[in-house]
Amino acid sequence: xxxxxxxxPSDLExxxxxxxxxxxxxxxxxxxxxxxxxxxxxxxxxxxxxxALAAAQLLHGWxxxxxxxxxxxxxxxxxxxxxxxxxxxxxxxxxxxxxxxxYVCTNISCSLRGADALFxxxxxxxxxxxxxxxxxxxxxxxxxxxxxxxxxxVDGVYVGPLGPEDVPRLLQDVRAGGTVLPHKQLAxxxxxxxxxxSREFPEHPPLPGAGxxxxxxxxxxxxxxxxxxxxx
Amino acid sequence: MAAPPAGVGGNLILxxxxxxxxxxxTREVYERRGGYESLRKALASxxxxxxxxxxxxxxxxxxxxxxAMGKKVSFLPKGSMDKYLVCNAxxxxxxxxxxxxxxxxxxxxxxxxxVIASYAAGAERAFIYIRGEYALQAxxxxxALVEARAAGYVGADxxxxxxxxxxxxxxGAGAYICGEETGLLDSLxxxxxxxxxxxxxxxxxxxxQGPTLINNVETLATVPAIIRMGGEEYARxxxxxxxxTKVVSVSGHVQRPGNYEVELGTSSREIIxxxxxxPPPEREVKCxxxxxxxxxxxxxAELDLPYDFDSMAKxxxxxxxxxxxxxxxxxxxxxxALKVAKFYRHESCGKCTPCREGTNWTVEMxxxxxxxxxxxxxxxxxxxxxxxxxxxxxxVLGDAMAMPIGSMIAKFRTEFEQHIEQARARREAA
Numbered sequence: 018x019x020x021x022x023x024x025x026p027s028d029l030e031x032x033x034x035x036x037x038x039x040x041x042x043x044x045x046x047x048x049x050x051x052x053x054x055x056x057x058x059x060x061x062x063x064x065x066x067x068x069a070l071a072a073a074q075l076l077h078g079w080x081x082x083x084x085x086x087x088x089x090x091x092x093x094x095x096x097x098x099x100x101x102x103x104x105x106x107x108x109x110x111x112x113x114x115x116x117x118x119x120y121v122c123t124n125i126s127c128s129l130r131g132a133d134a135l136f137x138x139x140x141x142x143x144x145x146x147x148x149x150x151x152x153x154x155x156x157x158x159x160x161x162x163x164x165x166x167x168x169x170x171v172d173g174v175y176v177g178p179l180g181p182e183d184v185p186r187l188l189q190d191v192r193a194g195g196t197v198l199p200h201k202q203l204a205x206x207x208x209x210x211x212x213x214x215s216r217e218f219p220e221h222p223p224l225p226g227a228g229x230x231x232x233x234x235x236x237x238x239x240x241x242x243x244x245x246x247x248x249x
Numbered sequence: 250m251a252a253p254p255a256g257v258g259g260n261l262i263l264x265x266x267x268x269x270x271x272x273x274x275t276r277e278v279y280e281r282r283g284g285y286e287s288l289r290k291a292l293a294s295x296x297x298x299x300x301x302x303x304x305x306x307x308x309x310x311x312x313x314x315x316x317a318m319g320k321k322v323s324f325l326p327k328g329s330m331d332k333y334l335v336c337n338a339x340x341x342x343x344x345x346x347x348x349x350x351x352x353x354x355x356x357x358x359x360x361x362x363x364v365i366a367s368y369a370a371g372a373e374r375a376f377i378y379i380r381g382e383y384a385l386q387a388x389x390x391x392x393a394l395v396e397a398r399a400a401g402y403v404g405a406d407x408x409x410x411x412x413x414x415x416x417x418x419x420x421g422a423g424a425y426i427c428g429e430e431t432g433l434l435d436s437l438x439x440x441x442x443x444x445x446x447x448x449x450x451x452x453x454x455x456x457x458q459g460p461t462l463i464n465n466v467e468t469l470a471t472v473p474a475i476i477r478m479g480g481e482e483y484a485r486x487x488x489x490x491x492x493x494t495k496v497v498s499v500s501g502h503v504q505r506p507g508n509y510e511v512e513l514g515t516s517s518r519e520i521i522x523x524x525x526x527x528p529p530p531e532r533e534v535k536c537x538x539x540x541x542x543x544x545x546x547x548x549x550a551e552l553d554l555p556y557d558f559d560s561m562a563k564x565x566x567x568x569x570x571x572x573x574x575x576x577x578x579x580x581x582x583x584x585x586a587l588k589v590a591k592f593y594r595h596e597s598c599g600k601c602t603p604c605r606e607g608t609n610w611t612v613e614m615x616x617x618x619x620x621x622x623x624x625x626x627x628x629x630x631x632x633x634x635x636x637x638x639x640x641x642x643x644x645v646l647g648d649a650m651a652m653p654i655g656s657m658i659a660k661f662r663t664e665f666e667q668h669i670e671q672a673r674a675r676r677e678a679a
Contacts, residue, residue, distance in 0.1 A: 058417050060331075060374070061457055066439030067422050071381070105441040105598075107423030108381045120382070124343045125542050125588045126500040126574055158425060158592055159343035159542075160382050163500030163574075164507040173384035204385060208350060209507020210524070213265035221269070224385065
């Protein structure tokens with residue numbers, strides 16, 4: 018979808034939105050705390066823009082006008098500034114999106130191994146099934162997992178290699194909110210180079226159930242590797 | 250899948266050594282294996298001595314450009330201003346997945362390298378800019394960072410040395426251009442990831458306008474090994490102008506895709522066939538990208554080239570990020586060209602006209618070839634569009650499309666002409 022003012026006209030009579038007034042802009046307390054913690058991490062508070070938008074997207078499902086306004090209020094920046102940033106990045110949604118995201122990599126290495134058919138099959142199956150509007154299936158650029166091509170990132174969990182035959186089970190796992198294709202998770206995989214390990218090591222455990230979707234945020238994710246705890 | 254024959258690729262493993270050992274991502278296991286000893290050793294000497302070791306190692310950057318790491322550190326101005334170190338973990342070059350494996354399984358090795366490099370550079374603030382898609386790896390790094398802080402490896406007065414470093418894991422949100430160092434800096438400052446005009450180079454004016462050292466994950470993860478071995482000893486590995494070992498991501502039409510660590514200068518055939526198993530049975534290599542999808546393609550006749558920076562450059566391509574993508578003879582070259590061009594069109598930030606328009610028109614012209622509207626003359630126009638992109642933009646994203654597309658037109662012109670001919674015939678028949 019094009020940004021506002023591109024194909025569809027934008028209301029140029031309206032003055033640009035100003036930095037929201039904290040007195041009249043309610044911001045959920047947890048979101049406020051998270052954004053403020055991010056701002057404190059950096060010498061310049063603007064650096065917290067991406068983590069803040071990611072946190073807001075997690076809460077609202079997408080970078081909605083309401084989400085943008087809340088971030089703008091806490092960060093003391095204009096909504097326009099945040100919209101300009103949000104529209105630049107692929108993982109920030111600028112229109113309503115489902116609670117679950119499936120990014121199917123369709124870049125060169127995956128497409129050489131059948132990713133385009135996988136994407137079409139996933140999109141069609143998600144649209145047909147129950148709650149299809151809650152599953153956001155997207156063709157994505159290289160996700161950096163060409164060793165399990167063709168692959169997908171399901172609510173941030175990498176799975177592959179996948180064929181169209183894996184799609185029903187994949188969607189079933191997503192809808193159930195449980196662990197996604199545990200036997201196909203990248204996290205389990207040992208390095209390909211047989212000279213790397215001097216002895217036989219067990220397979221790594223798969224990741225537990227998928228998060229709430231959307232980009233990264235500490236609260237979104239349960240410990241993702243054994244022993245991995247909270248950030249602070 | 251059968252294992253590769255013994256002896257292939259040499260036996261020297263530095264970065265991937267026992268990488269699947271259970272619990273390696275914890276400080277306990279990492280330390281048991283001698284982890285953070287290099288940091289102690291480095292902090293016991295002066296920053297100048299550490300820098301001398303890095304320079305002696307001749308380590309060249311593993312992110313794409315292959316610039317000497319020690320030299321990069323030495324470019325930072327001396328004196329007591331705010332300096333920054335940024336670890337580029339935005340691994341987005343198609344075909345590249347080496348940093349992912351290193352960060353996920355051995356995060357402390359990267360943290361140790363960052364702390365040592367920050368000591369040599371005099372930087373007191375560091376950031377790991379990791380692509381947002383790498384959620385698991387970012388969480389692993391954050392957890393490792395908590396452990397490292399608790400042990401006094403990161404923070405104020407590290408191990409009583411007087412060196413202070415604050416370190417933050419910063420998650421991106423999905424943009425290839427943020428792997429370009431100045432685009433990354435803008436993104437880290439909370440803006441759209443548009444590249445900046447250079448000069449000034451980041452070593453002088455980078456993050457928050459301060460002197461900034463930017464290095465790739467693998468480069469920094471190699472630093473502890475250099476300090477352990479000594480720079481000169483490390484420089485004995487590999488070949489003269491490409492020292493050391495390199496983790497190579499092999500993908501596409503090979504039987505054992507994955508990460509392999511080789512000494513630079515190993516034959517490309519040994520990597521593609523010996524280690525990664527080569528294309529499926531009955532298939533031949535048609536072309537291969539030696540350094541991610543941005544590198545000009547090489548053909549089957551060039552498989553015996555040594556895999557190092559200068560040999561790849563001499564062959565008209567580049568080692569890039571060390572990602573070999575193999576395409577076998579079952580795939581039309583047009584499909585490969587379209588995939589690559591569409592990717593760069595999508596990722597162009599739009600700031601510079603040659604890149605924004607050039608990537609778009611290249612895709613449109615390739616689509617004309619596909620649907621039978623093109624003539625052989627269009628191939629010349631397409632080639633000239635590529636030439637007009639190269640060197641005419643703030644960053645090399647446009648070049649990154651122009652180089653491989655130009656090489657495909659040059660090396661597979663006959664096949665393109667056949668495509669045009671056949672597609673026209675089909676179109677006229679319809």
